[in-house]
Amino acid sequence: MDLSFTADDTAFRAEVKAFLAEKLPETLSDKVRLNKGLSKDDHEFWHAELNKRGWLAPNWPQRFGGAEWGVVQRHIFEEECAMAYAPRVVPFGLAMLAPVLQNFGSEAQQDYWLPRILSGEDWWCQGYSEPGAGSDLAALKTRAVRDGDHYVVTGQKTWTTLGQHANMIFCLVRTDPDAKKQEGISFLLIDMNTPGVEVRPITLIDGGAEVNEVWFTDVRVPVENLVGEENKGWTYAKYLLTHERTNIAGVGFSRAGLDMVKRISSRALSGGRPLIENPHFAARVAQVEIDLMAMSTTNLRIVSKAASGQAPGIESSLLKIKGTQIRQEITDLARRAVGPLAMPFASDAVDGNAPLPDPLDAGAVAASYFNNRKLSIFGGSNEIQREIYAKQMMRDAT
Ligand SMILES: Cc1cc2nc3c(=O)[nH]c(=O)nc-3n(C[C@H](O)[C@H](O)[C@H](O)COP(=O)(O)OP(=O)(O)OC[C@H]3O[C@@H](n4cnc5c(N)ncnc54)[C@H](O)[C@@H]3O)c2cc1C
Numbered sequence: 119m120d121l122s123f124t125a126d127d128t129a130f131r132a133e134v135k136a137f138l139a140e141k142l143p144e145t146l147s148d149k150v151r152l153n154k155g156l157s158k159d160d161h162e163f164w165h166a167e168l169n170k171r172g173w174l175a176p177n178w179p180q181r182f183g184g185a186e187w188g189v190v191q192r193h194i195f196e197e198e199c200a201m202a203y204a205p206r207v208v209p210f211g212l213a214m215l216a217p218v219l220q221n222f223g224s225e226a227q228q229d230y231w232l233p234r235i236l237s238g239e240d241w242w243c244q245g246y247s248e249p250g251a252g253s254d255l256a257a258l259k260t261r262a263v264r265d266g267d268h269y270v271v272t273g274q275k276t277w278t279t280l281g282q283h284a285n286m287i288f289c290l291v292r293t294d295p296d297a298k299k300q301e302g303i304s305f306l307l308i309d310m311n312t313p314g315v316e317v318r319p320i321t322l323i324d325g326g327a328e329v330n331e332v333w334f335t336d337v338r339v340p341v342e343n344l345v346g347e348e349n350k351g352w353t354y355a356k357y358l359l360t361h362e363r364t365n366i367a368g369v370g371f372s373r374a375g376l377d378m379v380k381r382i383s384s385r386a387l388s389g390g391r392p393l394i395e396n397p398h399f400a401a402r403v404a405q406v407e408i409d410l411m412a413m414s415t416t417n418l419r420i421v422s423k424a425a426s427g428q429a430p431g432i433e434s435s436l437l438k439i440k441g442t443q444i445r446q447e448i449t450d451l452a453r454r455a456v457g458p459l460a461m462p463f464a465s466d467a468v469d470g471n472a473p474l475p476d477p478l479d480a481g482a483v484a485a486s487y488f489n490n491r492k493l494s495i496f497g498g499s500n501e502i503q504r505e506i507y508a509k510q511m512m513r514d515a516t
Contacts, residue, residue: 123190123194127190127191127194130191130194131194131198134194134195134198134199135198135202137171137173138198138199138202138204139202141167141171142164142167142202142203142204146160146163146164146204146205147202147203147204148203150203150204150205151203151374151378152481152482153482153483153485153486153489154481154482155326156205158241158283160205161205161208161283162238164204164205164207165207165208165238166238168207169236169237169238172185173185173195174207174212174236175212175216175235175236176191176192176195177192177213177217178212178216178220178232179220182216182220182228182232183232183233183236189421190421190422193417193418193421196370197369197370197373198370199370200368200369200370200371200373200374201370201373201374203374208241208280210242210243210244210279210280210284210288211235211240211241211242211286212235214242214244214288214358215231215235215242215288215358216232216235217357217358218288218305218345218354218357218358219231219232219345220232221354221357222305222345222346222353222354222357223345223346226342227307227342227345231307240285240286241280241283241284241285241286242284242286242287242288243278243279243280243281243283243284243286243287243288243310243332244278244279244287244288245260245275245278245287245288245289245290245308245332246258246275246289246290246355247275247276247277247278248260248273248274248275248276249274249276252277252499253498253499253501253502255290255355256299256300256303256352257299258290258291258292258303259273259292260272260273260274260275260289260290260291260292260334261273261291261292261293261295262291262292262293262304262306262339263293264293264341265338267340267341268338268339268340268341269291269293269306269338269339269341269343269344270336270337270338270339271289271291271306271308271314271334271336271337271338271339272334272335272336272337273291273333273334274331274332274333274334275287275289275331275332275334276320276329276330276331276332277320277329277330277496278317278329278330278331278332279328279329279330280328281310281317281329281330281332282317282319282327282330284310285309285310285311286307286308286309286310287307287308287310287315287332288305288306288307288308288345289305289306289307289308290303290304290305290306290351290352290355291303291304291306291351292304293348293349293351294348294349297349300352301349301352302349303349303351303352303355304344304348304349304350304351305344305345305346305350305351305354305355306339306343306344306345306351307339307343307344307345308334308337308339308343309339310332312337312338312339313337313338314334314335314336314337314338315332315333315334315337316332316333316335317330317331317332317333318330318331318332318333322488322489323488323489323491324484324485324486324488324489325485326485326489359498367413367414367416367417367437367438367440367441368441368442368445369410369413369414369417369441371445372410372441372444372445372448373410375445375448375449375452376403376406376407376410376448378452379403379448379451379452379455380394380403382452382455382456382480382483383399383403383451383455386455386456386457393455399451399454399455402447402451403451406444406447406448406451409440409443409444409447410444413437413440413441413444416433416436416437416440417437419433420433420434420437432506432507432510432511435498435503435504435506435507436503436507438497438498438500438503439500439503439504439507442493442494442500443494443500445490445493446490446491446493446494449483449486449487449490450487452483452486452487453483453484453487455483456480456483456484459480459483460480460483460484460487461484
């Protein structure tokens with residue numbers, strides 16, 4: 119297995135760095151670096167810049183307007199973007215819905231929806247989870263009943279990320295309540311401006327409101343918005359989840375976070391000396407750096423395997439668990455490094471409005487610590503990933 123980069127890979131990395139240096143404004147990268155909340159305009163600006171360069175959809179086939187990069191190029195691109203503190207591209211349309219439409223959508227759906235995802239005309243959100251259906255997603259209850267050339271949708275979705283900005287939501291809905299639970303589900307595209315759709319914000323522990331409840335009361339959805347076949351939605355839903363779990367290790371984000379911890383702890387004092395010289399703190403930083411190096415190598419091993427055409431297996435569960443543990447430890451170290459300055463984590467600090475004494479740029483460190491508790495929950499909780507991993511290991515052992 120060859121883990122080294124080729125000359126072409128190195129040239130591509132230089133090209134990405136030059137693009138980021140030229141196109142990513144410092145005002146925007148500073149917001150990402152300091153964990154300030156990004157506005158809808160910020161997201162739309164970066165979406166448009168990437169689209170102009172043809173780099174918005176790295177994994178889409180070229181015939182749909184994508185870059186069709188290989189896994190190594192994608193890996194390099196994601197790493198460089200994270201290290202430059204570029205905004206994360208909102209994945210719901212580009213990285214989740216699009217592969218489903220490309221594989222299971224009709225030609226008319228592909229022709230209509232895909233260009234609108236690239237242009238940013240539609241902002242999509244994901245309507246999977248419900249109050250009683252998270253890890254056990256197939257227990258979902260939102261109903262869609264056929265009425266002529268419409269479905270009538272009633273029910274509730276929850277944890278809908280950035281639903282407040284979205285005009286479209288892709289939903290899993292129950293179309294056959296009598297079938298086995300995985301078999302009565304359909305995949306529906308719903309215009310959020312239809313009468314009967316209501317978005318209610320959920321305030322999170324960091325003071326932000328990035329997630330929402332979405333309620334549906336007798337919402338009429340044209341039947342042409344059904345993707346694939348009725349009652350086959352579970353197949354498309356699972357396919358989408360394999361795309362949700364790509365880049366889950368977040369190596370670039372962790373490297374950027376670790377740089378921040380080192381920067382802060384070189385300035386923060388402990389007993390009159392820089393905190394980074396405190397043996398207990400330094401040992402934790404060293405341990406997480408070692409873990410990150412080990413995981414980065416594992417990640418490259420999996421990238422290399424995928425580049426040679428082998429599907430990534432249960433290693434992606436391993437990367438999800440380890441990657442999120444590392445990111446959570448890094449946000450914990452940052453919080454500890456800023457000490458009492460982590461206290462003003464109110465939403466004002468996240469929004470960049472707080473006139474607080476902040477010699478360590480600490481305003482949003484605590485908010486980031488709290489916010490990142492989510493990493494071990496979404497994208498399939500870490501407990502579920504451990505179960506998947508354990509079952510596979512036991513199967514392999516017998
Ligand atoms: C910040 C955030 C953003 C999200 N964004 C979206 C979104 O945009 N769209 C969307 O559809 N969903 C979204 N989700 C929902 C997310 O997918 C679910 O939270 C996740 O699937 C877990 O479901 P749950 O919250 O219902 O917890 P539950 O499934 O009730 O789990 C509760 C706890 O029990 C554990 N558990 C459950 N079952 C088992 C088991 N069989 N074995 C061992 N342990 C188990 C879990 O690991 C967890 O610790 C988001 C969640 C968060 C936190």
